[in-house]
Amino acid sequence: MEFQFLVPVKIVFGQGKIKETGNLCKSLGTRAVIVTGKNSAKKSSALDRLLESLETENISAVVYDQVVGEPDVIAVDRGVTFLKEEGCDMVIGLGGGSALDVAKTMAMIAVHGGSAQNYFGAKASQSLMLKDGLPFIAVPTTSGTASEVTRNAVIKNLENGLKQSIYADNMFAKLAILDPDLTLTAPPKVTAEAGMDAFTHGLESYLSIKANPLTEALSYKAVGLIFNSLERAVKNSLDIEARKNMTLGSLIAGVSFGNAGLGLCHGISPALGSLYPVTHGVSNAVLLPYVLEYNKDIAFNKISDLYLFLDERDDHLSTYHKADIVIDKIRELNNRIGIPERLREIGVERKDFARLVELTFEGRSVYNNPKKVSAQDVYKLLEAAY
Numbered sequence: 001m002e003f004q005f006l007v008p009v010k011i012v013f014g015q016g017k018i019k020e021t022g023n024l025c026k027s028l029g030t031r032a033v034i035v036t037g038k039n040s041a042k043k044s045s046a047l048d049r050l051l052e053s054l055e056t057e058n059i060s061a062v063v064y065d066q067v068v069g070e071p072d073v074i075a076v077d078r079g080v081t082f083l084k085e086e087g088c089d090m091v092i093g094l095g096g097g098s099a100l101d102v103a104k105t106m107a108m109i110a111v112h113g114g115s116a117q118n119y120f121g122a123k124a125s126q127s128l129m130l131k132d133g134l135p136f137i138a139v140p141t142t143s144g145t146a147s148e149v150t151r152n153a154v155i156k157n158l159e160n161g162l163k164q165s166i167y168a169d170n171m172f173a174k175l176a177i178l179d180p181d182l183t184l185t186a187p188p189k190v191t192a193e194a195g196m197d198a199f200t201h202g203l204e205s206y207l208s209i210k211a212n213p214l215t216e217a218l219s220y221k222a223v224g225l226i227f228n229s230l231e232r233a234v235k236n237s238l239d240i241e242a243r244k245n246m247t248l249g250s251l252i253a254g255v256s257f258g259n260a261g262l263g264l265c266h267g268i269s270p271a272l273g274s275l276y277p278v279t280h281g282v283s284n285a286v287l288l289p290y291v292l293e294y295n296k297d298i299a300f301n302k303i304s305d306l307y308l309f310l311d312e313r314d315d316h317l318s319t320y321h322k323a324d325i326v327i328d329k330i331r332e333l334n335n336r337i338g339i340p341e342r343l344r345e346i347g348v349e350r351k352d353f354a355r356l357v358e359l360t361f362e363g364r365s366v367y368n369n370p371k372k373v374s375a376q377d378v379y380k381l382l383e384a385a386y
């Protein structure tokens with residue numbers, strides 16, 4: 001057995017920890033740019049709490065609030081120009097995955113220069129981003145992407161219109177502040193979709209061919225936390241115990257998949273996100289039961305491990321039968337939290353299948369799937385899920 005494991009991020013977890021941001025950041029810089037969306041962090045008062053905490057430690061701050069749902073190169077490049085004009089020496093991302101990904105990329109481009117457009121693809125970014133970026137501090141307000149502990153950012157490439165990764169070992173955050181209180185205002189739809197993204201991270205990293213004993217322990221823990229808390233968090237947004245478990249589950253899944261990789265769901269999902277205005281979370285959620293069916297004959301042992309998370313169990317069943325029940329339960333969870341069952345319900349069209357298949361093989365995730373995947377397999381899976 002051989003493996004590597006890397007997560008060089010100081011992680012601070014706990015209710016109310018946003019109030020400690022100033023204290024935690026004071027050794028990292030003196031003037032921060034806070035990267036966030038137009039509304040949610042303001043409405044929830046998370047931005048005010050963050051600004052107050054920085055002020056207490058005499059850290060000045062400016063706000064870059066131009067992040068939209070599907071950020072592109074322009075959002076990053078404008079942010080870099082803004083932070084340079086304002087003389088900022090650290091970048092704080094406050095929000096969901098989009099805000100964190102823009103902030104993370106800005107911190108790197110501010111040091112390496114040029115446009116984000118020049119850095120797509122692991123090879124390009126690894127060879128061009130040799131220095132550390134500005135210190136990047138991640139403060140997530142949703143439980144989903146785990147951008148706070150991963151070394152990549154998904155940004156829309158303006159040359160081909162696709163959502164693609166910028167990826168380098170030195171893109172990690174210096175500090176991740178995980179305050180479950182910040183997730184209390186996430187609406188049910190966002191909670192459901194981001195939560196299923198996190199669940200898919202946990203499960204795909206568990207099944208990945210690159211999984212190792214360290215990541216398997218993390219993935220399994222994450223999957224259990226999310227499986228038993230997501231519905232509660234969706235149905236009662238103020239259920240703080242469920243929110244804590246979701247924050248923790250998403251974080252742990254992120255640490256794991258950042259090292260073990262993902263699988264076929266995350267191979268197809270970015271392709272869907274490039275062609276249609278669907279969130280990454282919902283496309284993963286719709287695909288997951290179909291991908292598990294596809295993987296079942298190879299991965300049924302590991303899928304059946306989740307059977308232990310179910311309330312009602314019959315331990316005499318065969319492993320294969322248990323795996324079937326687990327897949328059914330994931331389908332039921334999707335139904336109960338309002339996730340559609342079929343790709344056609346989220347706007348996918350049959351005429352695009354060939355392009356979707358092609359795009360699936362441009363990413364890395366498909367190559368970590370436990371069962372080998374051919375173009376014909378992806379085509380069949382899209383047809384089954386349609």
Ligand SMILES: [Fe+2]
Pocket residue numbers: 145197198201266280284
């Ligand atoms: Fe994801």
